[in-house]
Amino acid sequence: MKIAFVGKGGSGKTTLSSLFIRHLVANEVPVLAVDADINQHLGAALGLDETAAASLPAMGAHLPLIKEYLRGTNPRIPSAETMIKTTPPGEGSRLLRVVEDNPIYEACARPVHLDDGEIRLMATGPFTESDLGVACYHSKVGAVELCLNHLVDGEEEYVVVDMTAGSDSFASGMFTRFDMTFLVAEPTRKGVSVYRQYKEYARDFGVALRVVGNKVQGMDDVDFLREEIGDDLLVTVGHSPWVRSMEKGRPARFELLEAENRMALQSLQNAADDSYRHRDWERYTRQMVHFHLKNAESWGNAKTGADLAAQVDPGFVLGEGLGAVQPA
Numbered sequence: 001m002k003i004a005f006v007g008k009g010g011s012g013k014t015t016l017s018s019l020f021i022r023h024l025v026a027n028e029v030p031v032l033a034v035d036a037d038i039n040q041h042l043g044a045a046l047g048l049d050e051t052a053a054a055s056l057p058a059m060g061a062h063l064p065l066i067k068e069y070l071r072g073t074n075p076r077i078p079s080a081e082t083m084i085k086t087t088p089p090g091e092g093s094r095l096l097r098v099v100e101d102n103p104i105y106e107a108c109a110r111p112v113h114l115d116d117g118e119i120r121l122m123a124t125g126p127f128t129e130s131d132l133g134v135a136c137y138h139s140k141v142g143a144v145e146l147c148l149n150h151l152v153d154g155e156e157e158y159v160v161v162d163m164t165a166g167s168d169s170f171a172s173g174m175f176t177r178f179d180m181t182f183l184v185a186e187p188t189r190k191g192v193s194v195y196r197q198y199k200e201y202a203r204d205f206g207v208a209l210r211v212v213g214n215k216v217q218g219m220d221d222v223d224f225l226r227e228e229i230g231d232d233l234l235v236t237v238g239h240s241p242w243v244r245s246m247e248k249g250r251p252a253r254f255e256l257l258e259a260e261n262r263m264a265l266q267s268l269q270n271a272a273d274d275s276y277r278h279r280d281w282e283r284y285t286r287q288m289v290h291f292h293l294k295n296a297e298s299w300g301n302a303k304t305g306a307d308l309a310a311q312v313d314p315g316f317v318l319g320e321g322l323g324a325v326q327p328a
Helices: 013-026 050-054 059-071 103-108 137-149 166-171 189-205 219-232 241-247 259-278 281-304
Strands: 002-006 031-035 110-114 117-123 158-162 180-185 209-213 233-236
Touching: 002 013, 013 031, 013 110, 013 117, 013 158, 013 180, 013 241, 013 259, 059 103, 059 137, 103 117, 137 158, 180 189, 180 259, 189 209, 189 219, 209 219, 209 259, 219 233, 233 259
Parallel strands: 002 158, 002 180, 031 117, 031 158, 180 209, 209 233
Antiparallel strands: 110 117
Protein backbone atom coordinates (compact mmCIF):
# COMPACT_ATOMS: atom_id res chain seq x y z
CA MET A 1 0.00 0.00 0.00
CA LYS A 2 1.04 3.58 -0.66
CA ILE A 3 0.55 5.76 2.42
CA ALA A 4 0.97 9.53 2.69
CA PHE A 5 1.42 11.63 5.82
CA VAL A 6 0.36 15.25 5.42
CA GLY A 7 -0.29 18.20 7.72
CA LYS A 8 0.72 21.76 8.38
CA GLY A 9 4.30 22.55 9.31
CA GLY A 10 4.98 21.66 12.93
CA SER A 11 1.96 19.37 13.25
CA GLY A 12 4.16 16.33 13.85
CA LYS A 13 3.59 14.56 10.53
CA THR A 14 7.26 13.55 10.20
CA THR A 15 7.34 12.21 13.75
CA LEU A 16 4.13 10.24 13.17
CA SER A 17 5.33 8.89 9.83
CA SER A 18 8.60 7.74 11.42
CA LEU A 19 6.73 6.02 14.25
CA PHE A 20 4.43 4.32 11.73
CA ILE A 21 7.45 3.10 9.77
CA ARG A 22 9.01 1.67 12.94
CA HIS A 23 5.70 0.01 13.79
CA LEU A 24 5.47 -1.63 10.36
CA VAL A 25 9.02 -2.93 10.62
CA ALA A 26 8.25 -4.35 14.06
CA ASN A 27 5.36 -6.17 12.39
CA GLU A 28 7.78 -7.56 9.78
CA VAL A 29 6.28 -5.63 6.86
CA PRO A 30 8.55 -4.57 3.94
CA VAL A 31 8.80 -0.76 3.86
CA LEU A 32 10.06 1.74 1.32
CA ALA A 33 10.13 5.18 2.98
CA VAL A 34 10.26 8.43 1.01
CA ASP A 35 11.01 11.89 2.38
CA ALA A 36 9.15 14.14 -0.06
CA ASP A 37 9.36 17.21 2.19
CA ILE A 38 12.20 19.52 1.17
CA ASN A 39 12.89 20.19 4.86
CA GLN A 40 14.24 16.60 4.95
CA HIS A 41 13.66 15.55 8.57
CA LEU A 42 12.53 11.95 8.11
CA GLY A 43 16.04 10.49 8.16
CA ALA A 44 16.77 12.12 11.51
CA ALA A 45 13.41 10.99 12.88
CA LEU A 46 14.38 7.43 11.93
CA GLY A 47 17.59 7.73 13.91
CA LEU A 48 20.20 8.84 11.36
CA ASP A 49 22.81 11.23 12.67
CA GLU A 50 23.33 14.62 11.02
CA THR A 51 26.08 13.40 8.72
CA ALA A 52 24.17 10.32 7.53
CA ALA A 53 20.95 12.29 7.03
CA ALA A 54 22.74 15.01 5.06
CA SER A 55 24.49 12.44 2.86
CA LEU A 56 21.28 10.83 1.59
CA PRO A 57 21.34 11.02 -2.21
CA ALA A 58 18.85 13.49 -3.70
CA MET A 59 16.37 11.85 -6.06
CA GLY A 60 16.18 15.08 -8.06
CA ALA A 61 19.89 14.86 -8.79
CA HIS A 62 19.34 11.45 -10.39
CA LEU A 63 16.33 12.42 -12.48
CA PRO A 64 18.01 11.58 -15.84
CA LEU A 65 18.80 8.06 -14.59
CA ILE A 66 15.27 7.64 -13.21
CA LYS A 67 13.70 8.70 -16.50
CA GLU A 68 15.95 6.54 -18.65
CA TYR A 69 15.34 3.45 -16.52
CA LEU A 70 11.55 3.87 -16.31
CA ARG A 71 11.25 4.64 -20.04
CA GLY A 72 12.44 1.15 -20.88
CA THR A 73 11.39 0.25 -24.41
CA ASN A 74 8.13 2.22 -24.38
CA PRO A 75 7.74 3.26 -28.04
CA ARG A 76 5.58 6.25 -27.07
CA ILE A 77 8.54 7.87 -25.28
CA PRO A 78 11.33 8.40 -27.83
CA SER A 79 13.73 9.93 -25.31
CA ALA A 80 14.08 10.40 -21.57
CA GLU A 81 14.31 14.16 -22.13
CA THR A 82 10.62 14.25 -23.10
CA MET A 83 9.51 12.67 -19.81
CA ILE A 84 8.03 14.94 -17.14
CA LYS A 85 7.03 14.21 -13.55
CA THR A 86 3.54 13.03 -14.59
CA THR A 87 4.55 10.78 -17.50
CA PRO A 88 2.52 7.57 -17.11
CA PRO A 89 3.82 4.08 -17.83
CA GLY A 90 2.76 2.13 -20.89
CA GLU A 91 3.64 -1.03 -22.76
CA GLY A 92 7.42 -1.43 -22.56
CA SER A 93 7.90 0.82 -19.51
CA ARG A 94 9.90 -0.53 -16.60
CA LEU A 95 7.95 -0.81 -13.36
CA LEU A 96 9.22 -0.61 -9.81
CA ARG A 97 8.53 -3.08 -7.02
CA VAL A 98 8.93 -2.49 -3.29
CA VAL A 99 11.10 -5.56 -2.79
CA GLU A 100 13.65 -5.73 -5.59
CA ASP A 101 17.02 -4.37 -6.64
CA ASN A 102 17.21 -1.90 -9.50
CA PRO A 103 19.40 1.02 -10.65
CA ILE A 104 17.04 3.61 -9.13
CA TYR A 105 17.24 2.11 -5.66
CA GLU A 106 20.97 1.64 -6.07
CA ALA A 107 21.41 5.34 -6.83
CA CYS A 108 18.73 6.90 -4.64
CA ALA A 109 17.88 4.60 -1.73
CA ARG A 110 19.89 3.89 1.38
CA PRO A 111 19.31 1.24 4.06
CA VAL A 112 18.27 2.46 7.51
CA HIS A 113 18.67 0.01 10.37
CA LEU A 114 15.92 0.13 12.99
CA ASP A 115 15.47 -1.88 16.18
CA ASP A 116 13.35 -4.54 14.49
CA GLY A 117 14.71 -4.59 10.96
CA GLU A 118 15.76 -2.52 7.99
CA ILE A 119 14.01 -0.22 5.52
CA ARG A 120 14.97 1.58 2.34
CA LEU A 121 14.88 5.37 2.57
CA MET A 122 14.72 7.74 -0.39
CA ALA A 123 14.70 11.55 -0.27
CA THR A 124 13.84 14.29 -2.73
CA GLY A 125 16.82 16.36 -1.63
CA PRO A 126 16.82 19.78 0.03
CA PHE A 127 16.30 23.17 -1.58
CA THR A 128 19.86 24.27 -2.33
CA GLU A 129 21.52 27.66 -2.66
CA SER A 130 21.74 27.20 -6.44
CA ASP A 131 17.92 26.88 -6.56
CA LEU A 132 17.31 30.27 -4.95
CA GLY A 133 15.50 32.63 -7.26
CA VAL A 134 15.50 30.25 -10.22
CA ALA A 135 13.65 27.07 -9.20
CA CYS A 136 10.28 26.12 -7.77
CA TYR A 137 10.63 23.72 -4.87
CA HIS A 138 7.64 21.72 -6.14
CA SER A 139 9.91 20.51 -8.93
CA LYS A 140 12.00 18.75 -6.30
CA VAL A 141 9.28 16.17 -5.72
CA GLY A 142 8.90 15.43 -9.44
CA ALA A 143 11.19 12.41 -9.17
CA VAL A 144 9.00 11.00 -6.40
CA GLU A 145 5.84 11.42 -8.47
CA LEU A 146 7.43 9.77 -11.49
CA CYS A 147 8.51 6.78 -9.40
CA LEU A 148 5.07 6.45 -7.79
CA ASN A 149 3.51 6.46 -11.26
CA HIS A 150 5.60 3.41 -12.13
CA LEU A 151 5.37 1.60 -8.79
CA VAL A 152 3.46 -1.66 -8.41
CA ASP A 153 3.06 -2.47 -4.72
CA GLY A 154 1.26 -5.41 -3.18
CA GLU A 155 -1.05 -5.98 -0.23
CA GLU A 156 1.64 -6.72 2.32
CA GLU A 157 4.11 -4.09 1.12
CA TYR A 158 4.23 -0.50 2.28
CA VAL A 159 5.43 2.71 0.69
CA VAL A 160 5.30 5.50 3.29
CA VAL A 161 5.75 9.07 2.03
CA ASP A 162 6.30 12.08 4.29
CA MET A 163 4.75 14.81 2.12
CA THR A 164 5.29 18.56 1.86
CA ALA A 165 3.61 20.70 4.51
CA GLY A 166 0.11 22.14 4.31
CA SER A 167 -1.84 22.22 1.07
CA ASP A 168 1.33 22.31 -1.07
CA SER A 169 0.76 18.60 -1.70
CA PHE A 170 -1.86 19.70 -4.23
CA ALA A 171 0.67 21.49 -6.44
CA SER A 172 0.70 18.31 -8.54
CA GLY A 173 -1.42 15.20 -8.91
CA MET A 174 0.71 13.29 -6.42
CA PHE A 175 -2.01 13.56 -3.75
CA THR A 176 -4.01 10.97 -5.74
CA ARG A 177 -1.16 8.43 -5.72
CA PHE A 178 -2.01 6.90 -2.33
CA ASP A 179 -4.27 4.19 -0.96
CA MET A 180 -4.56 6.08 2.33
CA THR A 181 -3.66 9.60 3.41
CA PHE A 182 -3.17 10.33 7.09
CA LEU A 183 -3.55 14.01 7.92
CA VAL A 184 -1.88 14.97 11.19
CA ALA A 185 -3.83 17.77 12.87
CA GLU A 186 -3.36 19.60 16.15
CA PRO A 187 -6.48 20.46 18.19
CA THR A 188 -6.47 24.08 17.01
CA ARG A 189 -8.47 26.16 14.54
CA LYS A 190 -5.45 26.20 12.22
CA GLY A 191 -5.07 22.43 12.40
CA VAL A 192 -8.75 21.95 11.58
CA SER A 193 -8.62 24.49 8.73
CA VAL A 194 -5.83 22.52 7.02
CA TYR A 195 -7.99 19.40 7.30
CA ARG A 196 -10.98 21.16 5.74
CA GLN A 197 -8.85 22.54 2.93
CA TYR A 198 -7.37 19.12 2.21
CA LYS A 199 -10.79 17.47 2.39
CA GLU A 200 -12.20 19.95 -0.10
CA TYR A 201 -9.34 19.53 -2.58
CA ALA A 202 -9.46 15.74 -2.33
CA ARG A 203 -13.25 15.38 -2.54
CA ASP A 204 -13.53 14.93 -6.31
CA PHE A 205 -10.73 12.37 -6.57
CA GLY A 206 -11.84 9.68 -4.15
CA VAL A 207 -8.85 10.24 -1.85
CA ALA A 208 -9.12 8.10 1.31
CA LEU A 209 -8.41 10.51 4.17
CA ARG A 210 -8.20 9.85 7.92
CA VAL A 211 -7.09 12.30 10.59
CA VAL A 212 -4.60 11.67 13.38
CA GLY A 213 -5.10 14.17 16.18
CA ASN A 214 -1.68 15.03 17.58
CA LYS A 215 -0.44 16.91 20.66
CA VAL A 216 -3.70 16.14 22.44
CA GLN A 217 -3.57 17.07 26.12
CA GLY A 218 -6.96 16.03 27.41
CA MET A 219 -10.59 15.22 26.68
CA ASP A 220 -11.32 18.85 25.81
CA ASP A 221 -8.87 18.51 22.88
CA VAL A 222 -10.39 15.18 21.86
CA ASP A 223 -13.93 16.61 21.99
CA PHE A 224 -12.85 19.61 19.91
CA LEU A 225 -11.41 17.38 17.20
CA ARG A 226 -14.46 15.10 17.19
CA GLU A 227 -16.81 18.07 16.84
CA GLU A 228 -14.79 19.64 14.02
CA ILE A 229 -13.68 16.54 12.10
CA GLY A 230 -16.31 13.90 12.81
CA ASP A 231 -15.89 10.39 11.44
CA ASP A 232 -12.63 11.24 9.64
CA LEU A 233 -10.90 11.36 13.04
CA LEU A 234 -9.19 7.99 13.40
CA VAL A 235 -7.07 8.27 16.56
CA THR A 236 -5.53 10.87 18.84
CA VAL A 237 -2.00 10.94 20.21
CA GLY A 238 -0.76 12.79 23.27
CA HIS A 239 2.54 13.49 24.97
CA SER A 240 5.14 10.74 24.59
CA PRO A 241 8.27 10.49 26.75
CA TRP A 242 9.61 8.02 24.15
CA VAL A 243 9.25 10.61 21.38
CA ARG A 244 10.81 13.29 23.58
CA SER A 245 13.86 11.07 24.09
CA MET A 246 14.01 10.35 20.35
CA GLU A 247 13.97 14.07 19.59
CA LYS A 248 16.93 14.49 21.93
CA GLY A 249 18.80 11.84 19.96
CA ARG A 250 18.52 9.27 22.76
CA PRO A 251 15.66 6.97 21.77
CA ALA A 252 14.84 3.90 23.80
CA ARG A 253 14.16 0.65 21.99
CA PHE A 254 10.93 0.91 20.01
CA GLU A 255 9.34 -1.90 22.01
CA LEU A 256 9.28 0.55 24.96
CA LEU A 257 7.00 3.04 23.19
CA GLU A 258 3.96 3.68 25.35
CA ALA A 259 1.20 1.09 25.00
CA GLU A 260 -1.47 3.64 24.05
CA ASN A 261 0.72 4.95 21.24
CA ARG A 262 1.45 1.44 20.00
CA MET A 263 -2.30 0.88 19.87
CA ALA A 264 -2.77 4.12 17.93
CA LEU A 265 -0.18 3.01 15.38
CA GLN A 266 -1.93 -0.34 15.03
CA SER A 267 -5.16 1.55 14.28
CA LEU A 268 -3.34 3.34 11.48
CA GLN A 269 -2.12 0.04 10.05
CA ASN A 270 -5.60 -1.48 10.30
CA ALA A 271 -7.08 1.48 8.40
CA ALA A 272 -4.36 1.24 5.77
CA ASP A 273 -4.85 -2.51 5.39
CA ASP A 274 -8.61 -2.03 5.02
CA SER A 275 -8.00 0.46 2.20
CA TYR A 276 -6.57 -2.35 0.07
CA ARG A 277 -10.08 -3.70 -0.49
CA HIS A 278 -10.97 -0.45 -2.28
CA ARG A 279 -7.90 -0.32 -4.50
CA ASP A 280 -8.92 0.51 -8.06
CA TRP A 281 -6.02 0.35 -10.53
CA GLU A 282 -8.20 1.59 -13.39
CA ARG A 283 -9.12 4.75 -11.51
CA TYR A 284 -5.52 5.13 -10.41
CA THR A 285 -4.33 4.96 -14.01
CA ARG A 286 -7.12 7.26 -15.21
CA GLN A 287 -6.19 9.93 -12.64
CA MET A 288 -2.53 9.58 -13.55
CA VAL A 289 -3.36 10.27 -17.19
CA HIS A 290 -5.69 13.15 -16.23
CA PHE A 291 -2.93 15.04 -14.43
CA HIS A 292 -0.40 14.23 -17.11
CA LEU A 293 -2.59 15.79 -19.78
CA LYS A 294 -3.17 18.85 -17.60
CA ASN A 295 0.57 19.30 -17.05
CA ALA A 296 1.33 18.67 -20.71
CA GLU A 297 -1.06 21.39 -21.82
CA SER A 298 -0.13 23.96 -19.18
CA TRP A 299 3.68 23.73 -19.40
CA GLY A 300 5.05 20.32 -20.41
CA ASN A 301 4.60 20.59 -24.17
CA ALA A 302 6.26 23.99 -24.26
CA LYS A 303 9.15 22.87 -22.06
CA THR A 304 9.95 19.66 -23.94
CA GLY A 305 8.93 20.72 -27.44
CA ALA A 306 6.91 17.52 -27.77
CA ASP A 307 3.26 16.52 -27.77
CA LEU A 308 3.19 14.79 -24.40
CA ALA A 309 -0.37 13.59 -24.87
CA ALA A 310 1.14 11.06 -27.28
CA GLN A 311 2.88 9.40 -24.31
CA VAL A 312 -0.45 8.05 -23.06
CA ASP A 313 -0.98 4.37 -23.85
CA PRO A 314 -4.81 4.08 -24.01
CA GLY A 315 -4.81 0.32 -23.51
CA PHE A 316 -2.48 0.24 -20.49
CA VAL A 317 -3.69 -0.17 -16.91
CA LEU A 318 -1.14 -0.31 -14.09
CA GLY A 319 -1.71 -3.21 -11.74
CA GLU A 320 -0.26 -6.02 -9.66
CA GLY A 321 -0.91 -8.60 -12.36
CA LEU A 322 1.66 -7.10 -14.72
CA GLY A 323 4.82 -9.07 -15.39
CA ALA A 324 8.17 -8.61 -13.73
CA VAL A 325 10.27 -5.57 -14.53
CA GLN A 326 12.53 -5.75 -17.50
CA PRO A 327 16.27 -6.06 -16.90
CA ALA A 328 18.34 -2.89 -16.97
